[in-house]
Every structure is written in C-alpha cells, then in structure tokens.
Amino acid sequence: MSESGKEKWCSGCKRDLPLPSFAADKNRRDGLQPRCRGCVAAYGAAHYRRRREAQGKPVRERVDVPQGHKECRTCGEVKPHSEWHRNSTATDGLATRCKACKAVQGRAGHLKRHYGMTEAQRDAMISSQPGVCTICLAAPAIHVDHCHKTGKVRGVLCFNCNSAIGKLGDAPDSLRRAVAYLEGNAWKPTLVAPGVYQLPS
Template identity: 40%
Template sequence: MGGTGKVPLMRSKRCSDCGEIKPATEFWKNKSSKDGLAYYCKPCFRLRNSRSYRKGQAKLGKVPRPYRSLSDVPEGMKYCPSCRETKPTDAFGSNRAEKSGRAAYCRPCHNKAMAEIRARNHGSERNYLLKLRYGVTEERVKQMIAAQGGICVICLRGEPKHVDHSHLTGLLRGVLCFKCNGGLGQFSDDPRCLGDAADYLEFDGPHAYRMTLELGVPAIDGHAHRRAGVTLSGEKVRLSGSNRQNHLRRRYGIHEADARWLLDLQGGWCAICGDAPAEHVDHDHETGAVRGMACGGCNSGMGQFGDDPLTLRRAADYLLGQLVKEISLPGGVSRLSFTLPDVDPATVPAGGWEPHREADGRHRRKAWKEGDGEGRAWVDLCLEKIFAALAESAGRRRAG
C-alpha cells in the first residue's frame, strides 16, 4: 500500500485531550496527520475552539455567554441563544435556510429581535408596517390626520386611527375611525349598497314597499306582535320550544314561522344588497322594530355605521370620490373640505362637528333621493369614471 499515498482507515483512536478511545467518526478529518484524523475528538475540539474564542473576546473587553456543548440539548429540543433556554422545537418558527429547518431564535425572541431591527431601521414598528402596506410614513399619516381636523371624515365623530386604501388601485383615501373602516369592508366598498342601506333604514326602498303592501307597515313591532299570539301569515302561534324559537321571541318578538315568512317575502335573499342569502334578523336596537332579513355583511356593516343613514351616504360618497375634496387657497396652499356646506376643518373645535354633520346629511339626502332619478344617475356616472380610470391604469401597466 506504500505507493498509493492513501491514509490507512482506522476504526478507533485515542483523543490527546480527554485520553478516551473513540470511534473514528468522533474525530474531524485532517489530511496533515498520519492517520488522516484530527488529534482531538469533536467535543474536545469544540472546547479548545471555545477557549480560544473567549480568550480573544476577553482581550477586546467583551464577555461572551458561557460555553455550551451541543450534546447538552436532548432530542426534540433546541437551544435559543437569545433567552439561553432549551425549548421544544415547536417553540421555534420555520426557516428553510437553517440546517435544522427551524429559526435560530424561539418565537418570542425572534419577534423581539425583528421589532428591534424594524425600530432601528424604520423608527418604529408602526412606521415599518405603514411603509410596507401603504407606502407612507408615520409622519405623513399624522399630517393627513391634521388636515382632516383630527376627525374621521365619514362619521365626523370617531378618532381617525386606521389608514384606508382602495383594494383595487392601492391608493390611499384617508384616515378613518375603526367603525367606519370596518363598515366599508363589510359592504365590500360598494357605494350603491351603502346608498340602498340608507334608504332601507329610512323605510324608503323596495323592501319597505313590499312590507307595507303585505303588512300595512314597513316594519314589525316585536313587542306588539308577541302579544298578538299569531304569526305574520295569520296562523295561531305554535311554540316549538327550540333554542332558535326562544331566541327569536326573546330578542326580536317574532316566531320561527315569521322568520320563514320574511325569507319567502324576500325570495331568500338579503333585503339590502339582494346578492347574498339572508341569514340574520335585522332590527332597530332602540325601538326593537324588525325591519327584515339581511346577509351577514349588510347586517354587520349597518351596525358598524351605527344604523345611521347620514353616515352611510357619506361613506358612499367617500368611495365615489365625492366626499373629500381639496380647495386651493391664496398663496399656493390648500385645505380639505368634506362637508356641505363647506367648512374649514381647522376652524371646528373638538366636539363641534355635530351641527355641520346634520346640515351635510340634509344636502346629501337630497342629492341621493331627489331630482327624478338624477341622484342614481350621478352615482352611475361616478362609478363609470372610476372603472374607466382603473381600465386606463391597467392598460398602462400592460404597455409598460
């Protein structure tokens, strides 16, 4: 074997440090040694490296963490170098870049480290999320809130905390309160549905007309109906004693047969949007009057907007781009306007929006409901402009 130049294979070897005889697999390879293996076993080799590393760190005035052997970690566990605790592997997030398939830090430490990095690079966690989701900074959002007079532009009551954007174009529209922002989502950003919901609440829509034809009134007085002892179809009430029957009687003053009658009257569809199955009994929270059956989105959306037709119409105009406008002032500056008649947001004191809100509601109700269908035609025209702008934007993207 003298002319081959190959190192003879060994089954075991004595470690020069610990003096133990161990299998050859417990030694790193070393071509410069006679047997092709390192002089020290792997644990001793790591210990030597650790001493060398800590000696160098001490010269730099640093205090590294105590040495920890890999063999100290049981099967199915992993050591977190941040909190210095050994935890189950499930406590670590996934990371395909790591050999173990798990992140280096446990989830709490990983989240803390990411927050520190974002704060260091972007100023704050909120600033990072605003730039990531909407492409604006926290300072820009503060400027938008100040331009709005520190009020939600839709309801003119809530505190603006949530940045709102178009899910179609990605463009920012304003800063809203929690309820208005959630309400737009429940109505799927549909201005027509918002306008129909306002009519529905004022008993001035097709559903109220059907109810009046069938019952003589646009809504059901739950308390009086409970005392009558008959269903809406005129039959004598038969109590089933089921949980649903008890819930309907206790909360709305109607019976299970009444709910089925309403569903039949509506063809099974929502009384507001007409696009989704009616699943919820809708009622006035103040009077208890049952107005009809609504889908989950419309029922929740009206609740988010406080069952307020004024706010619903303002929300519809907001989506149509007819609520918030920019007015140019002398000196090359501008300000926002979002009420009719126009009022400078900077001149309205805290808690002083209610008179302007009521006056605006009268103007918008007239624009939506009067003029022999001009209000609906105006909505259609606004929507047509929005869709045309979207088509033009898509065409530019394809051309680019």
C-alpha cells in the first residue's frame, strides 16, 4: 500500500495502482488481491488458452470491443448492444448470440422440431418446385406445408395458398367444392334432417 493509502502495488505488472483496480480478497490483510484486475484477467485468459490447446479445442482470439458493443460467439462480428436480446442471467445482461444469429438458428430449430427436416432439405424441395408455390405457380415458395394428420411434408407454398388450404381444413372435398363454386357450378346441398345435408352426386 502506498503512503497515500489510495494506491496499491501490483505484484503482477509491478505498478502502483488505485485501490478500485484490485478485486476484494477477504483472506488478505488489506482485503484486496495482490494482483490488479487486469493481471488476473490476463492470467485467466492464458490459463484458458493452455487448457483449450491441451484438449485440442479451438481458441477464440481476443477482440478489442469498443464501449457499448459486444462480440457474437456465433458469427464473430462486433455489434452494438441494440443488436442483442436481453438476458438478465448473463453478467453483461445480454444474450451470447446476436439477434441475426439467434433468428437463423431459431428457424433451423423450428424446421427440425415441427417438420423433421433441415434447412438444406427445405431448400432442395424449393429448388425442385422450382422456387415458386406449387398451387398458384406465381408467388415465392416460403411456407412449408404438411399434413396435420400424418405430419408428412407435402411441399413449400406461398403464404396465401398455405393459409387457404389450412382454413378449408386440408379437406380435399371442400377444395373440390371451392373449385366448382369458382367455375360457376356450385353444389347446392339439400337439408334432409336438422343439421344434416345431402350433396348432389
């Protein structure tokens, strides 16, 4: 401790530094660690690097990140805090992946969970269509369509066509009647009992 009592000698970098530069250590007489925070961090980083290299694992290079920014562990880009979701459990209050990477991984996870397919399989299906909705043959194919009973993927449709067949309950008979109606051949049902209708053959 220096004469002023407001500085302390760091045994690592051999400098007198302000007391806030040292982390607390209740086992020490002065209540502070013998090395400054910078030296402790550097030692920890070196130890981490040696351990990772010994395990044959890749070591991420340390990047100088400006104030108000953070490096994404997935894409490696340094982005402002506005590009991150909040995470109250993290030490810096931010998620480990940027919003863009989280969105990409979220879409991939959604495909796997709901349809049992990868993005590559979906893209191959779109290419085989080729790139357009299989119903209207005009709009881009962006929505995976599947049978709600069997779970089998049928194709990739545009938003309008996908929602249309869904609202008709994926029922082929309803769709056939819709086609007949559009062509001017509406099937008029006959009421045979309360709530019971008979369709023309």
